[in-house]
Amino acid sequence: MPTSKFFSFLSLSLSLLFPLGTHAQFGTTPTNLTTGFVNFANGPKQVTWFYNQNNLVSYEGDIIFGTEEEFNEALINITYTSGPGELPVVTKRRSYPPSLDRIDVRSNSIHPHSSNLWPGGQVFYRYFDDDTEKRISSIVEAAKNIWKDAIPCLTFSKVANDNNIHGSNGIVTIRVNEKPLNMCQASQIGFHTNSLWMLLDDPGCGLREVTHEWGHLLGLIHELKRPDAPALDPFICSNVRGYPFGKATTAEADAECCGLPQKCPLPPGDHCCGLACQFTVECGDYNSQDDGPNGGTFDFNSIMLYRKREFGDGKVTLPNSPEELPFPPSSEDFNRIRELYGCLPPKCPVGCNPASGANTCSFPTAQDCVFPSPHISNPRAACACRAGFKATAPGISDTDTTKQWRLPADEGNFRVWVTQGVACDTLCDVSTGVDSCKEVVELPADCLHN
Numbered sequence: 001m002p003t004s005k006f007f008s009f010l011s012l013s014l015s016l017l018f019p020l021g022t023h024a025q026f027g028t029t030p031t032n033l034t035t036g037f038v039n040f041a042n043g044p045k046q047v048t049w050f051y052n053q054n055n056l057v058s059y060e061g062d063i064i065f066g067t068e069e070e071f072n073e074a075l076i077n078i079t080y081t082s083g084p085g086e087l088p089v090v091t092k093r094r095s096y097p098p099s100l101d102r103i104d105v106r107s108n109s110i111h112p113h114s115s116n117l118w119p120g121g122q123v124f125y126r127y128f129d130d131d132t133e134k135r136i137s138s139i140v141e142a143a144k145n146i147w148k149d150a151i152p153c154l155t156f157s158k159v160a161n162d163n164n165i166h167g168s169n170g171i172v173t174i175r176v177n178e179k180p181l182n183m184c185q186a187s188q189i190g191f192h193t194n195s196l197w198m199l200l201d202d203p204g205c206g207l208r209e210v211t212h213e214w215g216h217l218l219g220l221i222h223e224l225k226r227p228d229a230p231a232l233d234p235f236i237c238s239n240v241r242g243y244p245f246g247k248a249t250t251a252e253a254d255a256e257c258c259g260l261p262q263k264c265p266l267p268p269g270d271h272c273c274g275l276a277c278q279f280t281v282e283c284g285d286y287n288s289q290d291d292g293p294n295g296g297t298f299d300f301n302s303i304m305l306y307r308k309r310e311f312g313d314g315k316v317t318l319p320n321s322p323e324e325l326p327f328p329p330s331s332e333d334f335n336r337i338r339e340l341y342g343c344l345p346p347k348c349p350v351g352c353n354p355a356s357g358a359n360t361c362s363f364p365t366a367q368d369c370v371f372p373s374p375h376i377s378n379p380r381a382a383c384a385c386r387a388g389f390k391a392t393a394p395g396i397s398d399t400d401t402t403k404q405w406r407l408p409a410d411e412g413n414f415r416v417w418v419t420q421g422v423a424c425d426t427l428c429d430v431s432t433g434v435d436s437c438k439e440v441v442e443l444p445a446d447c448l449h450n
């Protein structure tokens, strides 16, 4: 794998092919940065974008919004533009609502049960043409397999290659930049019925970068967008390229362009300019709607981080971030995707110790601590109810798998198992035969072993 050859994908965002070790962030500078409000699935958001080759529009560095047509439908207004010479000599405020009649909404960030998850965890992709496939599929497939191997409930389905420049709704079209952009980019977060893309340099985008891009396509936003990021990894606005963003004074820039205060809820209206918008936290999505702890907190090992000098032209913008992107994805990265697609490992109840006197299985209704499947490796024991009986109510529901559960045991799945100390003296709805006790939740076979 050409991992040694990459440049970071994000630097990517705007980075260049320079020898490794330099931090030339913007070899191919997107001189034409525009900031404004854009409609996303959860409402308008102020972002900074630039126009790509291939008729595509990118924001947040490496995230492709979609085609220019799709973007223009979602654009609300423009609040800032950088001048042609890279320095932001022009700071304009103008209202620019091209077609408010048809506001398109896009996914931005997702959470469990979001409509922007790939239905059934099935991701569709294709290459722009056979030549593209020949050139970059080894790296794209390897990066894909990093996610797939860690998250077996995802499936990736390759469909016939297609060079439609409008892309396809709900299928990721993977393209090579005809002229290297020194960027690796992918479409908006998660599934959407608009065009979806991955746009790569060849050579230039390596396993690390492409794995990050798949992370976006599966549903991960940049770690720095999390509401808890500023407290743990605050950014130095004055080191962001473009600062002071054409403002007369740094005080004005700090007040109007740096997205301060960096906390939720964001103040209404205009609050960031140019590349500083990349650091504005996103409120109301991602971990704030997480079901469980696997959204976690800000993760310094995430492959979705920004690097220490991101958007800084070599200056440190994130003192607490690493110089290079962590690789491979962290366990939290994997767990977030597992959570999104409903494939976290099952929570199995604690077992008991079958040795005489070593457990507290409830006497006399569930006193036997036994292995439901004694021959598998590292079996887990549980307190067995008599067939046809379940845990003694009140207070213990049929679905409380911390107290009682069924298992696909060697003898069948009719028996109820209970945790230590729980009595088992309630007759099941059906109390004889293979259909006994079906009202009690059955745990997967993974819970037969430790």
Ligand SMILES: *[C@@H]1O[C@H](CO)[C@@H](O)[C@H](O)[C@H]1NC(C)=O
Pocket: 032, 034, 051
């Ligand atoms: C710069 O961006 C504007 C839109 O803000 C676009 O119309 C123009 O074509 C772009 N110019 C270049 C050189 O990319």
Ligand SMILES: *[C@@H]1O[C@H](CO)[C@@H](O)[C@H](O)[C@H]1NC(C)=O
Pocket: 037, 044, 076, 077, 078, 079, 093, 094, 095, 268, 269, 270
């Ligand atoms: C742009 O649109 C946003 C969202 O509707 C609004 O809050 C903001 O005031 C507008 N800014 C300008 C300059 O029109």
